Structure formats: structure tokens, C-alpha cells
Amino acid sequence: MAIKSLDEKFAFELSTLFDAEHQFLEAQRQMVQQASDNNLKSTLEKHIEQSEGQIRNLEQVFSALEQEPKRMKSGAASGLIGDAQKLMKEVAKNPQLLDPVIASAQAKVEHFEMACYRGLVTGAQQMDNQQVLKLLEQNLQQEEQTAQTIEQSMPQLLQQAMSANERSA
Numbered sequence: 001m002a003i004k005s006l007d008e009k010f011a012f013e014l015s016t017l018f019d020a021e022h023q024f025l026e027a028q029r030q031m032v033q034q035a036s037d038n039n040l041k042s043t044l045e046k047h048i049e050q051s052e053g054q055i056r057n058l059e060q061v062f063s064a065l066e067q068e069p070k071r072m073k074s075g076a077a078s079g080l081i082g083d084a085q086k087l088m089k090e091v092a093k094n095p096q097l098l099d100p101v102i103a104s105a106q107a108k109v110e111h112f113e114m115a116c117y118r119g120l121v122t123g124a125q126q127m128d129n130q131q132v133l134k135l136l137e138q139n140l141q142q143e144e145q146t147a148q149t150i151e152q153s154m155p156q157l158l159q160q161a162m163s164a165n166e167r168s169a
């Protein structure tokens with residue numbers, strides 16, 4: 001169906017992001033089981049809980065717009081997850097490399113989500129829908145914080161992987 005208005009464009013992007021959040025939640029639940037570093041594990045665990053809340057927030061956004069929550073397949077989410085799974089498989093024999101791989105995959109996901117939420121936040125500002133705006137801003141903030149935490153942990157994760165490599169060499 002052709003999209004004729006900004007409201008419909010907003011609804012399309014909301015439904016795609018709603019699907020992406022579900023896909024990412026499932027992927028995080030699988031990744032956290034393969035992470036070794038305690039900080040990385042707890043960052044992921046915290047964000048799994050946040051993601052569950054984010055899905056509830058998006059359901060509220062749908063209802064504020066008097067729409068049924070609807071998932072529209074996000075090819076971008078499937079692609080990001082597919083790339084991460086491929087790389088995780090490639091390092092399977094060298095598990096010391098797994099934590100940096102998981103962290104960088106999660107950082108990419110957070111940045112994708114940030115771009116999605118920033119777009120929707122701007123849309124909600126234009127619509128002047130304060131309720132929707134608040135819910136989306138809450139999600140955006142959690143994505144930003146998670147991206148920052150993951151990125152800050154990266155040098156240490158790389159360092160740990162490097163020392164493990166040297167030990168096994």
C-alpha cells in the first residue's frame with residue numbers, strides 16, 4: 001500500500017522498529033549466554049530488561065496513536081543479527097575473541113536503534129504528541145547509555161582478548 005502521509009510513514013517506521021526490538025531481544029538472550037566477561041554480561045542482562053520495557057513502551061505508543069501494535073519485518077535487524085552470528089561462528093574455535101565480537105555487534109545494534117528512535121522522536125515533536133514523545137525519548141536514552149557503556153568497555157575487552165591470545169600462543 002502506498003504511503004501518502006507523514007503519519008503513515010511514522011507508523012511504518014514504528015512497526016519496523018517494533019519488529020527490530022523483538023528480534024534484538026531474542027538475539028541478546030542468546031548472546032548473553034556466550035559472553036564471558038562479567039561487565040559485558042551484566043550490561044547485556046540490564047539491557048535485556050530495558051528492551052522488554054522498550055517493547056512495552058512501543059505498545060503504548062501504538063495505543064496512544066489508536067493503533068494495534070504491529071510488527072513489520074525489519075530486514076536491517078535481521079541483517080545485523082546475521083552478521084553477528086556469522087562472526088561469532090568464525091571465532092568459535094578461539095573463544096577469547098568472542099567478547100569483543102559480542103560487544104561490537106551490540107554497539108552496532110544500539111547505533112541503529114538510536115537512529116531509528118531519533119527519527120521517530122523528531123516525528124513525534126512535529127506531531128506535537130507529548131505522550132508518544134516521552135515514551136520514545138525514554139527508549140532513546142537507554143539505547144544511548146547502552147552504546148556508551150559498551151563502547152567504553154571495548155578497549156578492556158580487546159586487551160583481555162590480546163592477553164589470552166598471547167597466553168595460548
Ligand SMILES: [Fe+2]
Pocket residue numbers: 047051109110113142143146
Ligand atoms: Fe537497545
